[in-house]
Amino acid sequence: MDPRRQFERLEASMLLCPRCRVARPVRRRLLLVLPEGDKIDYLCTACGTSCGDGLERPPPGTGPFFR
Ligand SMILES: [Zn+2]
Structure with missing residues (x-):
């Protein structure tokens, strides 16, 4: 199993956009x-505003986390 495949499923996640307010x-x-993971920026698909960033670790189980 390629752990990267699990990352792709996270793309469907939703975040509160500060600009759209939904x-x-x-x-x-x-x-x-x-070294501790991939730093990811999450952009709203509607307006392109950054909804936050997070670190996604290669080992599965923890998921992305946000500051
Ligand atoms: Zn937005």
């Missing part, structure tokens, strides 16, 4: 590859 599906943009 939860929107987000697009993931890789910002940085760090």
Whole structure:
């Protein structure tokens, strides 16, 4: 099993967009590859505003987390 496949499923997640003021599906943009995980920027699919960023760790189980 390729763990990257699980990442792709997270693309369907919704986040609260500060501009739309509703939860929107987000697009993931890789910002940085760090030793502790991939730094991802989440962009609103409707307006393109950043809805936050998070670190996605390669081992499955923890999911993305947000500051
Ligand atoms: Zn938006």
